[in-house]
Every structure is written in C-alpha cells, then in structure tokens.
Amino acid sequence: MASKNLLLLAGDGIGPEAMAEVKKLIAAMNVKLGSGFITDEGLVGGCAYDAHGAAISDADMAKAMAADAVLFGAVGGPKWDAVPYEVRPEAGLLRLRKDMELFANLRPAICYPALAASSSLKQEVVEGLDILIVRELTGGVYFGEPKQIIDLGNGQKRGIDTQVYDTFEIERISGVAFELARTRKNHVTSMEKRNVMKSGVLWNEVVTQTHKARYADVKLDHMLADAGGMQLVRWPKQFDVIVTDNLFGDMLSDIAAMLTGSIGMLPSASLGAPDAKTKKRKALYEPVHGSAPDIAGKGIANPIAMIASFAMCMRYSFGMVAEADRLESAIAAVLDQGLRTRDILSPGMTEVGTTEMGDAIIAKF
Amino acid sequence: MASKNLLLLAGDGIGPEAMAEVKKLIAAMNVKLGSGFITDEGLVGGCAYDAHGAAISDADMAKAMAADAVLFGAVGGPKWDAVPYEVRPEAGLLRLRKDMELFANLRPAICYPALAASSSLKQEVVEGLDILIVRELTGGVYFGEPKQIIDLGNGQKRGIDTQVYDTFEIERISGVAFELARTRKNHVTSMEKRNVMKSGVLWNEVVTQTHKARYADVKLDHMLADAGGMQLVRWPKQFDVIVTDNLFGDMLSDIAAMLTGSIGMLPSASLGAPDAKTKKRKALYEPVHGSAPDIAGKGIANPIAMIASFAMCMRYSFGMVAEADRLESAIAAVLDQGLRTRDILSPGMTEVGTTEMGDAIIAKF
Numbered sequence: 153m154a155s156k157n158l159l160l161l162a163g164d165g166i167g168p169e170a171m172a173e174v175k176k177l178i179a180a181m182n183v184k185l186g187s188g189f190i191t192d193e194g195l196v197g198g199c200a201y202d203a204h205g206a207a208i209s210d211a212d213m214a215k216a217m218a219a220d221a222v223l224f225g226a227v228g229g230p231k232w233d234a235v236p237y238e239v240r241p242e243a244g245l246l247r248l249r250k251d252m253e254l255f256a257n258l259r260p261a262i263c264y265p266a267l268a269a270s271s272s273l274k275q276e277v278v279e280g281l282d283i284l285i286v287r288e289l290t291g292g293v294y295f296g297e298p299k300q301i302i303d304l305g306n307g308q309k310r311g312i313d314t315q316v317y318d319t320f321e322i323e324r325i326s327g328v329a330f331e332l333a334r335t336r337k338n339h340v341t342s343m344e345k346r347n348v349m350k351s352g353v354l355w356n357e358v359v360t361q362t363h364k365a366r367y368a369d370v371k372l373d374h375m376l377a378d379a380g381g382m383q384l385v386r387w388p389k390q391f392d393v394i395v396t397d398n399l400f401g402d403m404l405s406d407i408a409a410m411l412t413g414s415i416g417m418l419p420s421a422s423l424g425a426p427d428a429k430t431k432k433r434k435a436l437y438e439p440v441h442g443s444a445p446d447i448a449g450k451g452i453a454n455p456i457a458m459i460a461s462f463a464m465c466m467r468y469s470f471g472m473v474a475e476a477d478r479l480e481s482a483i484a485a486v487l488d489q490g491l492r493t494r495d496i497l498s499p500g501m502t503e504v505g506t507t508e509m510g511d512a513i514i515a516k517f
Numbered sequence: 518m519a520s521k522n523l524l525l526l527a528g529d530g531i532g533p534e535a536m537a538e539v540k541k542l543i544a545a546m547n548v549k550l551g552s553g554f555i556t557d558e559g560l561v562g563g564c565a566y567d568a569h570g571a572a573i574s575d576a577d578m579a580k581a582m583a584a585d586a587v588l589f590g591a592v593g594g595p596k597w598d599a600v601p602y603e604v605r606p607e608a609g610l611l612r613l614r615k616d617m618e619l620f621a622n623l624r625p626a627i628c629y630p631a632l633a634a635s636s637s638l639k640q641e642v643v644e645g646l647d648i649l650i651v652r653e654l655t656g657g658v659y660f661g662e663p664k665q666i667i668d669l670g671n672g673q674k675r676g677i678d679t680q681v682y683d684t685f686e687i688e689r690i691s692g693v694a695f696e697l698a699r700t701r702k703n704h705v706t707s708m709e710k711r712n713v714m715k716s717g718v719l720w721n722e723v724v725t726q727t728h729k730a731r732y733a734d735v736k737l738d739h740m741l742a743d744a745g746g747m748q749l750v751r752w753p754k755q756f757d758v759i760v761t762d763n764l765f766g767d768m769l770s771d772i773a774a775m776l777t778g779s780i781g782m783l784p785s786a787s788l789g790a791p792d793a794k795t796k797k798r799k800a801l802y803e804p805v806h807g808s809a810p811d812i813a814g815k816g817i818a819n820p821i822a823m824i825a826s827f828a829m830c831m832r833y834s835f836g837m838v839a840e841a842d843r844l845e846s847a848i849a850a851v852l853d854q855g856l857r858t859r860d861i862l863s864p865g866m867t868e869v870g871t872t873e874m875g876d877a878i879i880a881k882f
C-alpha cells in the first residue's frame with residue numbers, strides 16, 4: 153500500500169481550530185476504516201516566526217518536501233504586521249509553493265444549494281454554480297526579479313516588481329486546465345491582459361498553441377482579465393474552467409469564491425508536476441479563507457473549507473475518490489440539516505460552533 | 518471668458534454613435550445657452566490605424582495636447598486583432614494617457630435607482646451605491662520597462678512586464694483621493710498587495726505618510742487588493758473613495774461598474790496635474806464601457822456613459838457645476854420616465870435607440 157504521510161501546518165488565527173476538526177476525522181478514519189494516514193505537524197506563518205524567527209523553518213520545510221501531502225491552515229494576523237518583509241507570515245506559504253514547485257492551484261467555486269440565498273448576488277445568478285479556477289502559482293509577479301525598493305535620494309523611493317512568464321510555465325498550467333476541463337464541461341476560458349502586457353501576449357499565444365497541438369477537442373475562449381472579472385460578477389455560469397496567471401488568479405478566485413456566498417467553505421489544491429518515476433505529485437491543500445484573527449480562539453470558526461480541503465487531498469493525492477465524494481456529501485447533508493456556523497447563519501437555521509460542525513460532518517461521513 | 522476647446526476622439530465600434538449624441542448636446546448648448554464650446558475632431562484606435570498606420574497620429578496627438586479637454590469614445594474590435602502590438606487600437610489610448618500625463622483616473626460607480634433591480638447583485642446590496650475609484654493611470658505595469666518578449670531559443674520565450682512606482686507618483690494620486698474624499702464621505706480605502714509586492718509595500722507606506730502629513734482629517738483604511746475585490750462584491754457600500762494602482766484599478770473599477778447594473782452608463786475622467794501658471798489640468802473623459810463591436814452601427818448603443826462623461830468634463834474642466842448637475846439630473850429623469858436602450862431594458866420599460874435616448878436627455882436638460 154502506498155504511503156499516506158501527511159504534514160499538518162495549521163498556522164495562525166483560526167487555522168489550528170479548523171485543523172483540529174480534520175485531525176479528528178483522520179483519527180476516526182484510521183480507527184474505523186484502517187485508512188492508514190500518518191500525520192506529522194509543523195509551524196508556518198506568525199507562529200513559526202515567534203518560535204524560529206522565520207515564516208517556516210528549514211526543518212519543517214524539509215518535512216513538507218518529504219510528505220505525500222501537506223494540509224495547510226491559514227497564516228497572518230495583526231500581531232505580525234510590523235515584522236520584516238522577508239519573514240512576514242505569508243513568506244512561509246510562498247516558500248512552500250515555490251520550493252515544492254506547486255505550480256497548479258485549483259480553486260473550485262461551487263455554490264452549496266443550502267447557501268445560495270446567502271450570496272450577495274441574486275439567487276438565480278449563483279444557484280448551481282460550479283466553476284474551477286486554475287491559477288498559475290509559482291511564477292509571475294509573485295516571484296519575478298528584480299523585486300525591490302530602491303532609495304533614489306531626495307526623499308524618493310522606487311518600488312519594483314517583475315512579472316515574468318516562460319513558455320513552459322504557461323504550457324504546463326494550461327495543460328492542467330485542459331485536462332481538468334475534459335472531466336467537466338470541456339470548456340476553458342483563458343484570462344490575461346494582452347492589450348497592455350507582453351506576458352499577456354505570450355500567455356495568449358502559448359495557450360492557443362497548446363490547445364491546437366493537444367486539446368483541440370476542448371472549447372477554448374480568451375477574455376481580457378478585467379472583462380473576465382466583470383463577467384464573473386454578471387453571469388458566472390458562463391464559465392467552466394478559468395485558467396489565468398498568479399496575480400489575476402489571486403484576484404479572480406477570491407471574487408469567484410465570494411460570489412458563492414460560501415467563502416468559509418471553499419477548499420483549494422496546489423499541485424506540482426508528477427514525478428517522472430513515481431508519478432506522484434507534491435501537493436498542498438488549504439482553505440481559500442484567511443486566518444480571521446478577529447474570531448480566532450472563540451470556537452466559532454467554520455471548519456468546512458479545511459475539511460473540504462482534506463477531501464480534495466484524498467481525491468488528488470491518494471486516489472480515494474469514493475471517500476472524497478462521501479466527505480463532500482456529508483458536508484452538504486449537514487448543511488441541508490440546517491446546521492450553520494456564525495459566518496453562514498441565516499434565519500431559521502441552527503447555530504453551531506467549530507467542533508459541533510466538525511462532529512456533525514464526521515457523524516454523517 | 519476662458520477657452521473651451523474640445524477635441525472629440527470618437528474611436529471605433531459604438532464610439533462614433535455615442536459621440537454623435539454629445540455633439541448634438543454641445544450644438545444645442547452653444548445655440549441656446551451661448552456656452553461657447555469649440556470642437557475639433559481626430560482619429561484614435563483602429564480607425565486611426567486604417568488611416569495613418571498608427572493608433573493615433575502625431576497631428577492628432579498634438580491637438581489633444583493643445584485642447585482644453587478631450588472627449589474619448591472607445592477603441593478596438595476584431596478587425597484589428599492581428600495588427601502589430603505597437604499599433605494596436607489600445608496603444609492610442611495609452612499614448613494619450615502617458616503623453617498628457619493623465620495620472621488620475623476617476624471612476625464613479627453609482628447605481629441609478631431606476632436600474633438597481635437590473636444588477637446581478639441583490640437590490641439591497643447596490644441600491645443607493647455611490648463610490649469613487651481613483652486609479653493611478655500613468656505608472657505601474659502598464660508602462661514600466663523592461664516590457665518585452667525574449668526568444669530564449671529551444672522553442673522557449675520569456676514575457677516580461679515591470680511594475681514600477683516612485684514615491685511622488687503615489688503621493689500625488691493619494692492626494693487626489695484624499696481631496697475628493699473631503700467633498701464626499703471623507704473616507705479613503707487604499708488597496709495593494711503589500712504581502713507579495715514591493716511596490717505594494719511602498720504604496721502602503723507613502724499613502725500612510727501622505728495621510729499623516731496632510732489629510733489626517735480623512736478616515737483612511739488599507740486593504741489587500743484581493744480582499745478588496747471580495748469586499749466590493751460582498752458589501753460595496755462600506756466604501757467611499759478607493760485609491761489603487763493602474764492594474765488593480767483596471768480590475769476593481771470594472772467590477773465596481775458591473776455591480777451597479779449600469780455598465781453602459783458610467784463615465785470616467787482622467788486628469789493631469791494643474792499647470793503651475795494657468796492652474797488648468799489636462800483632461801480626457803471617456804465611458805467605462807468598450808467599443809462593443811457586436812452592436813456597432815445598429816443604432817442601439819447606450820449613449821448615457823458618453824453623455825455622463827461630458828457632464829464630468831463640464832464639472833472638472835470648465836467649472837460648469839450647475840450645468841453638470843442639470844445634465845446628470847436629466848439622465849436620471851429620462852430613466853425614471855421608463856426609457857431604456859436595449860442593454861438596460863427590463864419588463865414594462867420602453868425600448869429606445871441611441872438617438873432617441875440622446876434626444877430625450879437633451880429635451881430634459
């Protein structure tokens with residue numbers, strides 16, 4: 153049996169509370185189903201800075217590189233607002249993405265039927281929504297050099313970031329998008345700003361070539377990223393898979409998540425390339441939401457995004473498709489039952505805390 | 518009396534149809550009110566490329582530099598999708614912005630009460646919405662160098678764009694935002710990605726300093742741009758003035774425009790710094806919508822955004838505040854009357870074409 157070594161990096165804020173529910177689930181699966189997960193833990197973000205002076209220690213980074221999959225909570229909080237740029241909490245997450253070469257970030261934006269009414273969008277606009285944003289995660293303006301602040305003298309400084317994309321980076325992320333589209337509605341929309349950015353011109357060109365050479369059976373559209381943002385808000389159901397760069401993906405996936413009214417519920421997967429020999433991909437799974445320091449430690453955080461991230465982990469890292477399906481159904485069932493954490497509470501529903509929500513999902517699983 | 522020389526650059530697609538309505542209005546004002554507007558015309562975008570092989574000719578560029586204000590329609594269309602990057606239609610607009618040093622782009626997102634129901638957002642979320650996006654327009658990734666595609670050999674290319682901001686650029690755009698906030702609800706939200714971009718770190722620092730030194734009476738918040746996009750979709754009324762960079766401003770202002778359900782209705786102003794002697798600002802006014810090639814020439818385009826852009830022109834370039842107010846009221850009155858172009862048509866309303874809509878607004882003015 154293939155190994156199932158998980159590294160749990162709960163991070164800051166509500167991260168540990170949400171992760172605690174996944175730990176209960178893993179323990180239950182090991183005992184009742186003999187699932188054989190082996191877990192280890194490490195620090196990332198502000199808590200790692202407090203302990204080691206770095207947003208992730210080299211030791212924990214080595215554990216992440218060796219694990220079959222990493223489960224990540226959330227990082228950051230006002231406590232670390234003034235720490236130096238290089239060791240800010242986010243640097244831990246960025247190092248994990250870069251060193252593990254997790255170039256493909258999969259962000260499903262689905263609207264749980266039970267929550268359609270709680271979106272700020274009209275119910276008919278979001279009901280049944282199921283789109284997948286495939287975001288490039290190891291390139292672009294996040295990592296390009298030069299990236300610096302220069303003192304020009306005279307009280308003037310210059311802030312510089314560099315957006316860089318190479319052909320192979322665009323090719324591999326669009327390959328992931330096309331492959332996934334084939335398992336869905338077979339439709340990819342590529343978004344960039346080719347009208348102002350040279351990286352956008354190249355993006356458009358390479359996606360078009362990749363499509364022609366290997367995925368001509370998939371429907372492909374191109375949209376300018378600003379128009380794409382508008383269309384997401386106007387009629388999101390026109391999309392199936394959206395493929396875009398690191399920064400546009402950051403913005404667009406957050407907007408897509410917010411449309412669903414379920415931001416506390418949405419998981420994500422960050423995947424590397426399959427290893428030439430073992431075919432295994434490095435992988436990290438994390439909720440789309442942040443560390444929510446304002447509600448941390450109160451026992452009211454919504455653990456669903458973290459639990460749904462574990463479902464993605466079972467699906468993509470361990471081929472446990474039946475278990476992933478069952479876990480996702482358990483989440484939907486508990487929502488249908490009327491249980492709600494405070495962030496998604498609506499009149500007539502039953503408010504529960506983090507652990508009760510976790511327990512209810514495990515009971516239905 | 519100060520001169521009122523206007524250069525009209527109608528551009529492509531629905532630009533000329535929309536501009537025709539403003540021409541009628543200007544003619545009427547000259548005859549009935551002795552407003553004394555003097556107009557000249559030029560080409561920009563695809564039509565300029567067809568005529569001169571450039572997205573704007575040097576002669577028209579010189580006219581724009583000399584005018585008291587430029588009215589701009591829209592540029593682009595499938596006809597010019599394959600023209601070289603340097604002479605693509607958008608290059609004309611970008612050259613106008615850069616050469617005229619129009620660093621301050623003002624994009625009001627208001628929800629006309631008569632249209633609140635036609636937004637994809639719930640009526641209570643957008644009804645009465647009135648926010649102003651102040652977008653930096655001459656810096657950032659739009660103009661930074663290097664900006665190029667390099668052939669790396671081996672079938673690999675590299676696309677590069679550079680995001681650059683200097684202290685003075687951030688200072689002057691935030692000054693505009695704070696000044697405008699004082700005439701509104703006195704609240705500015707600055708958006709960047711300081712957690713991944715050095716230009717964002719500098720942006721945050723300079724906005725904070727400018728606030729402290731000169732605008733401490735204004736309420737200032739900072740938000741990460743991705744979170745800002747989410748908050749715009751969740752509860753846009755939390756904002757008054759949003760100040761942000763060129764690329765984030767492009768995305769966020771389009772999303773804000775779409776929220777209102779009135780994308781065909783929204784104007785924008787792009788302003789330079791006041792001249793040291795004359796105090797006059799160079800200025801260009803344009804609708805937020807694009808050239809809509811699919812409906813061009815059919816007489817069904819909505820001219821309201823173009824007419825509302827002329828209202829902004831009277832307000833900001835000629836101090837004609839009463840006239841601008843009256844024109845904006847005329848637009849609202851015609852909407853209240855139930856007249857609608859096709860893009861904003863809803864059950865029970867009366868569909869009209871471009872010229873009828875223009876005539877109705879002029880009649881109410």
Ligand SMILES: CC(C)[C@H](C(=O)O)[C@@H](O)C(=O)O
Nearest residue numbers: 242243245246402712713743
């Ligand atoms: C925390 C931050 C660095 C990160 C990003 O910008 O990628 C986050 O917003 C995300 O989308 O995962």
Ligand SMILES: CC(C)[C@H](C(=O)O)[C@@H](O)C(=O)O
Nearest residue numbers: 347348378607608610611767
């Ligand atoms: C046409 C294009 C170059 C332009 C931009 O990206 O600035 C447009 O989207 C806008 O927002 O005015």
